[in-house]
Amino acid sequence: MSNHQFGMSELARFAEEGYLRLGRVASDEHLQAMRDRIDDIMMGKVRYEGMPMQRDTDTGEYGELPTRTYEESAETLAYRRIDDLQLDPLYLGYMQHPFFREVTEALVGPNVSIFRAMFMNKPAEHGTHLPWHQDVGIGWGLDANPETTVWTALDAATVENGCMEVVVGSHMHGVINEMHFPSEADQARYAREEDCIYLEAEAGEAILLNNLLLHRSARNPTGNPRRAFSIAYMDAATRAVKTGETFPVIFGEGALTGGERIDGALAEGAMTNGR
Numbered sequence: 001m002s003n004h005q006f007g008m009s010e011l012a013r014f015a016e017e018g019y020l021r022l023g024r025v026a027s028d029e030h031l032q033a034m035r036d037r038i039d040d041i042m043m044g045k046v047r048y049e050g051m052p053m054q055r056d057t058d059t060g061e062y063g064e065l066p067t068r069t070y071e072e073s074a075e076t077l078a079y080r081r082i083d084d085l086q087l088d089p090l091y092l093g094y095m096q097h098p099f100f101r102e103v104t105e106a107l108v109g110p111n112v113s114i115f116r117a118m119f120m121n122k123p124a125e126h127g128t129h130l131p132w133h134q135d136v137g138i139g140w141g142l143d144a145n146p147e148t149t150v151w152t153a154l155d156a157a158t159v160e161n162g163c164m165e166v167v168v169g170s171h172m173h174g175v176i177n178e179m180h181f182p183s184e185a186d187q188a189r190y191a192r193e194e195d196c197i198y199l200e201a202e203a204g205e206a207i208l209l210n211n212l213l214l215h216r217s218a219r220n221p222t223g224n225p226r227r228a229f230s231i232a233y234m235d236a237a238t239r240a241v242k243t244g245e246t247f248p249v250i251f252g253e254g255a256l257t258g259g260e261r262i263d264g265a266l267a268e269g270a271m272t273n274g275r
């Protein structure tokens with residue numbers, strides 16, 4: 001049995017603040033395996049046909065980011081973002097962890113797909129500034145807005161290395177800009193300094209985010225990477241407006257198979273830290 005709990009008080013707190021610390025879900029061994037695997041993917045030692053990869057910028061300017069494309073061979077740890085990690089059995093196993101089943105069942109329902117399963121990196125002495133944004137809106141091209149993201153720190157995330165900053169309670173405002181980034185005026189209105197907190201996280205810590213929560217992150221001037229894994233779960237009935245297609249199913253009918261079950265036991269401390 002799992003030592004995690006996700007019940008009424010957690011739901012109430014998440015509804016109020018728009019984020020919730022879930023604690024450690026991956027064991028030390030699993031976490032290390034995920035770090036090694038993503039480095040292997042970046043270094044071209046493990047490849048998945050068509051996996052979209054985006055290089056980081058040198059300048060840190062969001063506007064200078066290159067498009068996400070499948071790269072044949074680019075042996076570098078200087079990637080900012082890698083999508084479709086459900087293609088990797090280790091990451092799929094993490095996404096299908098029984099605890100996330102419990103959380104998504106409570107928030108989404110029995111049949112759950114993903115809009116995205118992405119690696120988000122601030123490479124050592126690099127990283128790109130990510131401006132305030134919500135992860136919803138017409139720009140996402142979906143017939144319903146997803147609201148449930150699980151963001152996991154693969155390395156400790158700190159103010160120094162570009163951890164996320166969030167505006168507590170900002171999900172209550174609904175969609176601020178249908179095209180992702182709020183205007184300067186809306187930032188002044190909705191991202192008031194007194195409501196912003198830094199979401200520092202221990203390595204392995206998972207944090208639940210409402211997709212409507214305003215968040216941003218800075219660069220990483222330190223000598224070590226700040227790696228993270230972000231999963232946007234949604235109702236499996238959600239379709240892409242343009243194509244009518246549904247998305248990879250993680251839980252419920254037609255769920256992907258082949259995920260590596262890590263182990264029965266879960267890491268100590270999940271859902272017990274109440275910070």
Ligand SMILES: O=C(O)CCC(=O)C(=O)O
Pocket residue numbers: 120121130135149151162163164215216217228230
């Ligand atoms: O990891 C970060 O700095 C930002 C992640 C993010 O924007 C997301 O998971 O939606």
